Amino acid sequence: MQYLKSLQKLGFNQHEQDVYFALLQLEKATANEIAYKAKTKRPTTYDILYRLVSEGFAAKVTEKDKMKFVARPPENLLEILENRRRELKADLPELLSIYNTKAKKPKVAYFEGLDGIIQLYEDTLNTLKAGDEIVAYFCDYEIPEHNKYMHDYVLRRAQKGIRARGIGQDKPKIREFTKENKKQLRTSKLVSEKEYNLKNEINIYANKVFIISFKPELFGVLIESKEVADTQRAIFEMAWRGISRESK
Numbered sequence: 001m002q003y004l005k006s007l008q009k010l011g012f013n014q015h016e017q018d019v020y021f022a023l024l025q026l027e028k029a030t031a032n033e034i035a036y037k038a039k040t041k042r043p044t045t046y047d048i049l050y051r052l053v054s055e056g057f058a059a060k061v062t063e064k065d066k067m068k069f070v071a072r073p074p075e076n077l078l079e080i081l082e083n084r085r086r087e088l089k090a091d092l093p094e095l096l097s098i099y100n101t102k103a104k105k106p107k108v109a110y111f112e113g114l115d116g117i118i119q120l121y122e123d124t125l126n127t128l129k130a131g132d133e134i135v136a137y138f139c140d141y142e143i144p145e146h147n148k149y150m151h152d153y154v155l156r157r158a159q160k161g162i163r164a165r166g167i168g169q170d171k172p173k174i175r176e177f178t179k180e181n182k183k184q185l186r187t188s189k190l191v192s193e194k195e196y197n198l199k200n201e202i203n204i205y206a207n208k209v210f211i212i213s214f215k216p217e218l219f220g221v222l223i224e225s226k227e228v229a230d231t232q233r234a235i236f237e238m239a240w241r242g243i244s245r246e247s248k
Contacts, residue, residue: 010077010080010081015038015040015044015048016048016051016052018038018039018040019034019035019038019040019045019048019049019052020048020052020057020058020071021038022034022037022038023049023052023058023069023070023071024071024074025037027070027071028061028063028068028069028070029068029069030066030067030068030069031045031046031049031067031069034049034069049069052069053069055080056072056076056080056083057071057072057076057077057080058070058071058072059072106223106224106225106227106228107222107223107224107225108221108222108223108224109221109222109224110219110220110221111219111220111221111222112217112218112219112220113218113219114143114145114146114149114218116218116219116220117146117212117218117219117220118149120203120210120212120220120222121149121150121153122153123208123210123222124157124162124203124205125153125156125157125160125162127205127206127208128160128162128205128206129160129161129162130160130161130162131161131162131163132162132163132205132206133162133163133164133165133205134157134162134163134164134165134203134204134205135164135165135166135203135204135205135233135236135237135240136164136165136166136167136201136202136203136204137166137167137168137198137200137201137202137236138166138167138168138174138198138201139168139169139198139199139200139201139214140168140169140171140173140174141214141215143214143218146218154184154186155184157184157185158183158184158185158186161185162185163185163186163187164184164185164186164187165186165187165188165240166186166187166188166189167188167189167190167191167198167236167239167240167243168188168189168190168191168198169190169191169192169193169196169197169198170190170191170192170193171193174190175190178190189240189243190243191243199213199214199215200212200213200214201214202232204229204232204233204236205229206229207224207225207226207229208222208223208224208229209222209223209225209228209229209232210222210223211223
């Protein structure tokens with residue numbers, strides 16, 4: 001019945017719906033009469049009735065030394081909802097101040113295999129918009145399926161207008177890769193493999209950092225934390241400034 005959906009939106013569970021519906025039908029009745037009509041236990045019925053009274057859905061009356069309960073007109077439900085909305089709106093600034101000052105717990109997720117790694121790259125496209133930037137450390141690796149995906153990924157990243165800056169090893173395959181920098185909205189600087197033996201890829205974007213390990217197993221870790229991302233971005237900027245020139 002449609003009215004049940006309305007009651008559920010007000011937070012009524014099944015027993016509360018039964019009691020309230022019985023009260024509407026009886027108009028005015030004792031707790032025993034309501035319990036019998038609703039097919040609920042008397043103690044449960046009392047608890048529900050007092051909740052209905054406290055929240056404005058019902059009222060208590062005394063007749064001939066007997067306590068009875070009466071349902072308030074159903075149209076009052078709208079007024080009750082409006083009152084709750086006004087109260088929430090008044091309390092919202094204080095609630096937001098508590099929410100904003102409380103440190104958020106970082107989210108960490110683990111991804112395994114090529115499918116998992118692809119999810120990490122796709123997250124950059126889903127998270128960022130045109131004009132945003134990814135900063136990254138990248139290394140030399142040879143995984144045919146991964147390389148095929150990366151060709152498509154880089155094209156889609158550039159088409160979306162997401163820029164990239166990267167620090168990588170000065171190796172022939174990577175130098176070949178950087179020849180497309182301008183077309184692929186990428187700037188890169190290369191470092192000596194002997195001095196900087198990079199074995200993982202790290203991407204820093206928005207409030208996220210992901211790390212990919214290619215050997216001996218292919219897996220990745222995603223950390224979602226503004227503090228971690230800001231720190232890693234600051235470290236990247238120090239490294240970037242310390243490298244003399246960009247790759248052409």
